Amino acid sequence: MLSDIEISRQATLRPIKHIANKLGLEPSELSSFGESKAKVHLSVLKRLDDNLEGKLVIVTAVTPTPFGEGKTVTSIGLTQGLNAIGKRATACIRQPSMGPVFGIKGGAAGGGLAQVVPMEELNLHLTGDIHAVSSAHNLAAAAIDACLFHESRLSREDYIEQAGSEPLNISAKQILWRRVVDHNERSLRNISVGFGDNNGPIHDSGFDITAASEIMAILALSRDLKDMRQRIAKLILALDVRGKPITAEDIGVAGAMTVILSQAIEPTLMQTLTGDPCLIHAGPFANIAHGNSSIIADRIALKLSEFVVTEGGFGSDMGFEKFCNIKVRESGKAPDAAVVVVTLKALKANSGLTSQLDINEEDMLRLQAGFANLRWHINNVSQYGVPVVVAINRFPTDTESEISWLKSAVSDTSAFGCEISEAFAKGAKGAEALAKMVADATDQVSEFKFLYPLEASIEAKLLTIAESGYGAKGIKLSDEAKRQLVQIKTMGLDGLAICVAKTPLSISHDPKVKGIPADFELPITQFKINAGAGFITALVGKVMTMPGLGIKPGYLNIDINEQDEIVGLA
Amino acid sequence: MLSDIEISRQATLRPIKHIANKLGLEPSELSSFGESKAKVHLSVLKRLDDNLEGKLVIVTAVTPTPFGEGKTVTSIGLTQGLNAIGKRATACIRQPSMGPVFGIKGGAAGGGLAQVVPMEELNLHLTGDIHAVSSAHNLAAAAIDACLFHESRLSREDYIEQAGSEPLNISAKQILWRRVVDHNERSLRNISVGFGDNNGPIHDSGFDITAASEIMAILALSRDLKDMRQRIAKLILALDVRGKPITAEDIGVAGAMTVILSQAIEPTLMQTLTGDPCLIHAGPFANIAHGNSSIIADRIALKLSEFVVTEGGFGSDMGFEKFCNIKVRESGKAPDAAVVVVTLKALKANSGLTSQLDINEEDMLRLQAGFANLRWHINNVSQYGVPVVVAINRFPTDTESEISWLKSAVSDTSAFGCEISEAFAKGAKGAEALAKMVADATDQVSEFKFLYPLEASIEAKLLTIAESGYGAKGIKLSDEAKRQLVQIKTMGLDGLAICVAKTPLSISHDPKVKGIPADFELPITQFKINAGAGFITALVGKVMTMPGLGIKPGYLNIDINEQDEIVGLA
Incomplete structure (x- = not known):
């Protein structure tokens, strides 16, 4: 089989205007960015205000393993499959971050015959939204440090005379706003800034990956530009010497x-290999951020399609939980069905058992032990009142007896059904059966439930996520977290939602614990206030908001060839 | 008169495809980015290989003052004026940096009736090239620090086993590659990185503004993608423990x-207010970088136009000098004429005299004293063998007696002529007379001369720039610079060109010295090797490669209004 980038390059692309037309967009609602991408203007939402919304399908997965479960392959394949069986379906996915693209994971355009194309345009700059997020974020960092600098070098009187306003009395030790870059940059996790003559005060800072920026969350959660403006105004950048929050509005940078984000707020339209519409918008990770693409893109797609397929990052404990408890609360649109993607390899790896057998060989023992993880995820999704379809992302090495055992095992769970997806190898055709089952599942009467009410205290909300969302027996706050909790209450921000930042490699906080972790307390090391996005991030265990590059990073394989084509992107 | 952004917004824009067609591009040579911008594919250069090249006009200025001399206004106005008198002319300018846009200077789209439109698209992300430069630059920084991290945590044997290659033995104290961000970020000038568990080793680093990145210079100086690839391979990122250079190729990130820059290498086509073509490409500053737009854009424009108007940043001691000694050496295309832009205000401010009179009032004394600065710049340009036209960028407060004195004074210099430009207030019509004179000047037989031969030593080249380029009586190297000079010779890089980084606010290194500085030595504090771009940067005096935000930064005025329109961009 050809590589993903070869398949993408050999594909016959439709002009993006045809895709837009098929989706139901008017020419004036589109700005083309090259031949194969277009920004969709938000004016479309006004025009479609009276349209009914289609059905929303969220794709999630079992606990991820190094093999890759193919969640995006399945999301894109399902969209292709739905269109193949005559349903008008649109995929809504996140913009890939350059961190994973040049790190280890590679791109995020799907793969095989279930891809968004051209994959290199999706995986690199797209239409510049992530760059805009970095730029807006870092302007705030520059602004707060410039204020601090001028306040520290001038007397109050001189400051007022020169600035024309009162000093904010920023505390150099209480700058809460870090910086971002869209790369895996271990060495920038914790830095000190302000060295040299007249560049200070010297103080601690650090960089997160842009996917973890609060601005990225705001891009994903905003209704429109005015809503975005209001959320940005509320960003808490620092505390003053008395502990009072200083916002982006306070320093005049909101x-x-x-303005830096005024183009980024428009989703980007691309196409799948079968010419189906795909909206790409925002790119928060699901471990260290809320992990779902934008409300604006979903809304546009829902107004124009019978089915919208979106995905929450990592397992259902991560992106799906945040989809339900953060995104649905802001969008008001609950999912009509959820797809849990699984592979035989993932189940075997999630068994936690070692074996003499290669992961590609038939191994009923590990498969059966690993099934517990899938059952956990089915139950986890079911507790939100959402019908579950299990999608087995089939590999050529999977045996019939393994598959049939798995299907039968799923039939004893609360799942609506279980179907094989061969979208990677067969494209739309390989996902038709899955598409039919998903369409049927959305006809179920379902009653969506949030896991926790916003009115509960931060601790209570966290405890609910820990217990009902991960099966923990409680939470344990570090001293720093306890101190921050008091701060959050003092600021009156107790009513925000919770976004847990934890490893995606286990349902617990410990990446080494596979299967269904039990008998653990969730250790909360730190809180981060996201007053603009509308949630409090709780950092769990050793999670880090900036990845690092491994010893054999992906960039080693990426280059241009003699024909000036890109090679090595996967 | 309306504000610049109001004029821009009220303008009737031609579809960018019409502009491209008028310029002589074929539809297949274009990728539209929205309605008013398009990337131009480099395939056009092959098609036009046999075309003769038009004439190249470089716009420079007297020593800049806080009032702004209107160099871009004059460049765009001149392009409009040339087209108005029936010459096919194209402007080639740099992409504005967000640093000045949100700092103090504002945008760089020209102004009044001589603008590139839509100005907000030019001034913000354009087609993402500066973001791509930042991203490529910072990937190299991440790569070198990741190598350092893995080398420092592993034994040689373990490193070889895991990495599959020998360690490079990077010296944490000899990492030469800094980081970049496209904002004014004083507090990031000097930082320490690598704090925390397992994020190290801790070492010094810092950020420059992206306009000063060597990648930006490479973007501006490359002939094509392969040339760019070869230049990137040569970037020196660090030294090993024995002092041997480690390149981007060595660490496998080139x-x-x-790939990150593979779209950025294409210039962006926009239009002036009168629908004339403008190519925007690369954005190096002329104080801390080489200060000229790209060779690729110039070449495309020259193949398709009778006249190409470009500009070198700041005064003729800065961007123009580097245009001649760096860009022309790489492009092989010498300028056919130079325009030196002057305003009465700038001459008065350059007189160094104080006065009771407001700068807008008639003041022959200061004007006559300040004229020396203009004469210096005329002579400076003339020594390259390039015909000089002085353009007086006229303001409503200028008096007839001042103007006529100035014209007469210029007639006693080596300048080809002197003409008034009223492009700001009157657009193309206000620049017709200037356009005629510039066209005539390009008919002069001229013999372009470099200031120095590449074969000279670094010291000799620097001495020539200091003496003949600034009128200094010599150069003075810091101990660090002396040490670095030995290093440069050891590396065999003595034959590179020189790019002086110094204040633009004086011909000397001291921004307070106005007029024609005399009797000074040029203090070289530091050298930076730009082996990929092909020059050695010599840092002079207190120049800094990262600006800071003032106490009343430009961002305070920038916002969206009730109609979601951008306001406050100037």
Whole structure:
């Protein structure tokens, strides 16, 4: 089989205007970016205000393993399959981050015959949204440090005379706003800034990957530009010497930040290999951020399609939980069905058992032990009142007896059904059966439930996620977290949602614990206030908001060839 | 008169495809980015290989003052004026940096009736090239620090086993590659990185503004993608423990960096207010970088136009000098004429005299004293063998007696002529007379001369720039610079060109010295090797490669209004 980038390059692309037309967009609602991408203007939402919304399908997965479960392959394949069986379906996915693209994971355009194309345009700059997020974020960092600098070098009187306003009395030790870059940059996790003559005060800072930026969350959760402007105004950048929050509005940078994002707020339209519409918008990771693409893109797609397929990052404990408890609360649109993607390899790896057998060989023992993880995820999704379809992302090495055992095992769970997806190898045709089952599942009467009410305290909400969302027996706050909790209450931000930042490689906080972790307390090391996005991030265990590059990073394989084509992107 | 952004917004824009067609591009040579911008594919250069090249006009200025001399206004106005008198002319300018846009200077789209439109698209992300430069640059920084991290945590044997290659033995104290961000970020000038568990080794680093990145210079100086790939391979990122250079090729990141820049290498086509073509490409500053737009854009424009108007940043001691000694050496295309832009205000401010009179009032004394600065710049340009036209960028407050004195004074210099430009207030019509004179000047027989031969030593080349380029009586190297000079010779890089980084606010290194500085030595504090771009940067005096935000930064005025329109961009 050809590589993903070869398949993408050999594909016959439709002009993006045809895709837009098929989706139901008017020419004036589109700005083309090259031949195969277009920004969709938000004016479309006004025009479609009276349209009914289609059905929303969220794709999630079992606990991820190094083999890759093919969640995006399945999301894109399902969209292709739905269109193949005559349903108008649109995929809504996140913009890939350059961190994974040049790190280890590679791109995020799907793969095989279930891809968004051209994959290199999706995986690199797309239409510049992530760059805009970095730029807006870092302007706020520059602004707060410039204020601090001028306040520290001038007397109050001189400051007022020169600035024309009162000093904010920023505390150099209480700058809460870090910086971002869209790369895996271990050495920038914790830095000290302000060295040299007249560049200070010297203080601690650090970089997160842009996917973890609060601005990225705001891009994903905003209704429109005005809503975005209001959320940016509320960003807490620092505390003053008395502990009072200083916002982006206070330092006068909220308007400029919004201006930097004024194009990024428009989703980007691309196409699948079968010419089906795909909206790409925002790119928060699901471990260290809320992990779902934008509300604006979903809304546009829902107004124009019978089915919208989106995905929450990592396992259902991560992106799916945040989809339900953060995104649905803001969008008001609950999912009509969920797809849990699984592979035989993933189940075997999730068994936690070692074996003499290669992971590609038939191994009923590990498969059966690993099934517990799938059952856990089915139950986890079911507790939200959402019908579950299990999608087995089939590999050529999977045996019939393994598959049939798995299907039968799923039939004893609360899942609506279980179907094989061969979208990777066969494209739309390989996902038709799955598409039919998903369509049927959305006809179920379902009653969506949040896991926790916003009115509960931060601790209570966290405890609910820990217990009902991960099966923990409680939570344990570090001293720093306890101190921050008091701060959050003092600021009156107790009513925000919770976004847990934890490893995706286990349902617990410990990546080494596979299967269904039990008998553990969730250790909360730190809280981060996201007053603009509308949630409090709780950092769990050793999770880090900036990845690092491994010893054999992906960039080693990436280059241009003699024909000036890109090679090595996967 | 309306504000620049109001004029821009009220303008009737031609579809960018019409502009491209008028320029002589074929539809297949274009990728539209929205309605008013398009990337131009480099395939056009092959098609036009046999075309003769038009005439190249470089716009420079007297020593800049806080009032702004209107160099871009004049460049765009001149392009409009040339087209108005029936010459096919194209402007080639740099992409504005967000640093000045949100700092103090504002945008760089020209102004009044001589603008590139839509100005907000030019001034913000354009087609993402500066973001791509930042991203490629910072990937190299991440790569070198990741190598250092893995080398420092593993024994040689373990490293070889895991990495599959020998360690490079990077010296943490000899990492030469800094980081970049496209904002004014004083507090990031000097930082320490690598704090925390397992994020190290801790070492010094810092950020420059992206306009000063060597990648930006490479973007501006490359002939094509392969040339860019080869230049990136040569970037020196660090030294090993024995002092041997470690390049981007050595650490295997050169291919990925080129891939990140594979769209940025295409210039962006926009239009002036009168629908004339403008190519925007690369954005190096002329104080801390080489200060000229790209060779690729110039070449495309020259193949398709009778006249190409470009500009070198700041005064003729800065961007123009580097245009001649760096860009022309790489492009092989010498300028056919130079325009030196002057305003009465700038001459008065350059007089160094104080006065009771407001700068807008008639003041022959200061004007006559300040004229020396203009004469210096005329002579400076003339020594390259390039015909000089002085353009007086006229303001409503200028008096007839001042103007006529100035014209007469210029007639006693080596300048080809002197003409008034009223492009700001009157657009193309206000620049017709200037356009005629410039066209005539390009008919002069001229013999372009470099200031120095590449074969000279670094000291000799620097001495020539200091003496003949600034009128200094010599150079003075810091101990660090002396040490670095030995290093440069050892590396065999003595034959590179020189790019002086110094204040633009004086011909000397001291921004307070106005007029024609005399009797000074040029203090070289530091050298930076730009082996990929092909020059050695010599840092002079207190120049800094990262600006800071002032106490009343430009971002305070920038916002969206009730109609979701951008306001406050100037």
